[in-house]
Amino acid sequence: MTHKIVFLDRESLDANVRAPNFPHEYKEYESTWTPDEIVERLKDADIAIINKVPMRADTLKQLPNLKLIAVAATGTDVVDKAQAKAQGITVSNIRGYAFNTVPEHVIALLFALRRSIVPYAQSVKRGDWNKSSQFCYFDYPIYDIAGSTLGIVGYGALGKSIAKRAEALGMKVLPYDVFPQEGLVDFETVLTQSDAITIHVPLTPDTKNMFGEEQFRKMKKHALLINTARGGLVDEAALLEALKSGEIGGAGFDVVAQEPPKDGNILCEADLPNLIVTPHVAWASKEAMQILADQLIDNVENFVAGKPSNVVE
Structure with missing residues (x-):
């Protein structure tokens, strides 16, 4: 049997995608946007x-031949999994590939914000240093990483990897997770005692806007919020107000609620010295993307061999 494989958004993965080890036809598209495009391009495919x-329910209902959706990411909120299950479509994802790239991005954002690196660099470009009466100036606050406390919301593999790096830098770690583990603290403790909080939970109805006005009021005035998970975990309007009013000290976001923000986004458009927004690239080191691409094809090959891997229920 020859399987028909279609990759709908190839430009999202900057890595070598090897050919699967079974008879197949392969077609890729740089990007795919509309439901009509999805259906047209997958109408004869059994592997997407x-x-x-x-991949919403209305779209999946028009794809009776589809047997596998191989997601080239860990998060699978783009797939209506209930409808996929109803149609007998297997959904697989990628796991354990971002063990260096996401933690390093988190630590980079922490350093940049704690030491106000971006606003100082921008001020030098504006000529502020040229006008200084002294050899340096203190327009933006600088705090040490060592001796500060990092709250980790979501203490899975990524959370634990970040904890190791934080502890090596002399930080105290406060881990929180909804799943019981030894050594965890409660969410209230994370909010009230952390100098910085980093988020690593999936976006679900229960976690949507888990950080909002109420949570920001409980955080320290100088506290930072780092989000490299999903934009919907944070109420963006409440965050922006908290940053402007000084309710919290700063934020480093690699995600926003709607990506790409084609209709604009209040975080992306805000001109604040205590806010850094990067375009969902925390996962995207060259090394991590190749690990991801290799695991992606492993998932496809394992499914065809009758031994599906990394199946998402």
Whole structure:
């Protein structure tokens, strides 16, 4: 049997994607946006490879031949999994590939914000240093990383990897998770005692806007919020107000609620010295993307061999 494989958003993965080890036809598209495009391009396919292409119920119902959706990411909120299950479509994802790239991005954001690196660099470009009466100036606050406390919301593999790096830098770690583990603290403790909080939970109805006005009021005035998980975990309007009013000290975001923000986004457009927004690239080191690409094809090959891997229920 020859399997027909279609990769709908190939430009989202900057890595070598090897050919699967079974008879197949392969077609890829740089990007796919509309439901009509999805249906047209997958109408004869039994294997779809996607990253962020939405596979909603109405779309899936028009794809009776589809047997596998191989997601080139860990998060699978773009797939209506209930409908996929109803149609007998297997959904697989990628696991354990971002063990260096995401933690390093988190630590980079922490350093940049704690030491106000971006606003100082921008001020030098504006000529502020040229006008200084002294050899340096203190327009933006600088705090040490060592001796500070990092709250980790979501203490899975990524959370634990970040904890090791934080402890090596002399930080105290406060881990929180909804799943019981030894050594965890409660969410209230994370909010009230952390100098910085980093988020690593999936986006679900229960976690949507888990950080909002109420949570920001409980955080320290100088506390930072780092989000490299999903934009919907944070109420963006409440965050912006908290940053402007000084309710919290700063934020480093690699995600926003709608990606890409084609209709604009209040965080992306805000001109604040205590806010850094990067374009969902925390996962995207060259090394991590190749690990991801190799695991992606492993998932496809394992499914065809009758031994599906990394199946998402």
